[in-house]
Amino acid sequence: MSGITVTPIPNKVFGATVTGVSLRDIGDADFAAVHAAFLKYGFLVFPGQFLTDAENIAFGQRFGELEFGAMPLSNQARSKDGTLGEIFEVNSRRMRSAIGNEGWHTDSTYKPLSSKCAMLSAVVVPDEGGQTEFADMRAAYAALDDATRARIETLSAYHSIVFSQANDLGDFPTLQDGANYHGEAYLRPLVKQHPETGVKNLFVARHAFGIPGLGREESRSLIKHLVEFAVSDEARVYRHQWTAGETILWDNRSLLHRAMPYDYAKARVLIGTRVAGDPASELAYYPDDPRAQAGREVLAAELPLLRNETAGKRYHEAQPN
Numbered sequence: 447m448s449g450i451t452v453t454p455i456p457n458k459v460f461g462a463t464v465t466g467v468s469l470r471d472i473g474d475a476d477f478a479a480v481h482a483a484f485l486k487y488g489f490l491v492f493p494g495q496f497l498t499d500a501e502n503i504a505f506g507q508r509f510g511e512l513e514f515g516a517m518p519l520s521n522q523a524r525s526k527d528g529t530l531g532e533i534f535e536v537n538s539r540r541m542r543s544a545i546g547n548e549g550w551h552t553d554s555t556y557k558p559l560s561s562k563c564a565m566l567s568a569v570v571v572p573d574e575g576g577q578t579e580f581a582d583m584r585a586a587y588a589a590l591d592d593a594t595r596a597r598i599e600t601l602s603a604y605h606s607i608v609f610s611q612a613n614d615l616g617d618f619p620t621l622q623d624g625a626n627y628h629g630e631a632y633l634r635p636l637v638k639q640h641p642e643t644g645v646k647n648l649f650v651a652r653h654a655f656g657i658p659g660l661g662r663e664e665s666r667s668l669i670k671h672l673v674e675f676a677v678s679d680e681a682r683v684y685r686h687q688w689t690a691g692e693t694i695l696w697d698n699r700s701l702l703h704r705a706m707p708y709d710y711a712k713a714r715v716l717i718g719t720r721v722a723g724d725p726a727s728e729l730a731y732y733p734d735d736p737r738a739q740a741g742r743e744v745l746a747a748e749l750p751l752l753r754n755e756t757a758g759k760r761y762h763e764a765q766p767n
Contacts, residue, residue: 575708586676616756631741641727
């Protein structure tokens with residue numbers, strides 16, 4: 447008989463802590479119980495797992511093909527033997543990308559195939575700050591008034607990390623700054639129906655912009671309103687204080703998440719594994735699709751406006767001595 451215990455997060459409409467299971471050698475029956483809890487609660491906290499890189503990858507593969515496995519999401523350089531070295535400068539591209547993740551988002555919506563789910567395992571955590579927050583977009587959609595639901599039901603927005611880094615941080619990455627930084631913008635609906643549960647949720651966050659059919663200011667205002675509404679109820683938001691050895695798994699199709707600020711001169715090391723979405727439900731289109739051209743044009747028109755609006759306002763920029 448399984449010894450798994452699933453304990454809902456107190457005073458929240460989502461999330462649970464799972465004990466009595468070892469993710470490194472989980473059997474089929476226990477995995478079925480974990481998967482059912484994952485779909486029900488949206489995110490699961492597994493205390494005291496201390497997974498190796500290989501164990502992170504193996505557990506992630508239970509959910510599908512990986513986008514990446516056991517990637518160090520860290521403010522420290524990692525050598526080939528796994529040891530951690532110097533802490534990255536705040537102005538480095540690596541840290542600018544990490545700081546961008548302090549905005550509410552869901553993973554990989556700026557790629558052709560958005561993410562199904564993801565997990566983080568804590569290795570080194572700072573004394574203060576550096577938590578991870580989650581928001582339930584299922585409950586947010588359910589709480590919308592009828593007029594707003596009707597308004598957004600058929601609307602979509604373009605998604606681009608080049609946009610979000612510019613809009614949120616005043617950064618303008620180039621193609622040389624990594625594969626995520628490109629001139630594509632992928633159109634995704636504001637309302638998503640979960641492919642496994644059938645439940646509808648809001649599907650909008652920091653990467654979203656340029657709603658077709660709306661003017662720029664109306665589009666920006668609507669996206670901002672939806673995100674702010676989603677996180678306005680404490681029951682829909684959970685902040686996790688990390689402890690070394692913990693693993694958290696969450697559903698990118700129905701939740702938002704973000705990192706919290708901390709002293710960037712101190713170590714914060716998490717191991718990330720991300721599961722690619724199923725093409726039937728998470729594919730927007732590929733760059734060679736004729737539909738992709740519209741996204742390129744919208745992004746190309748948006749960036750000069752953001753350069754003007756963010757001039758002299760670069761967020762979290764380290765000042766020279």
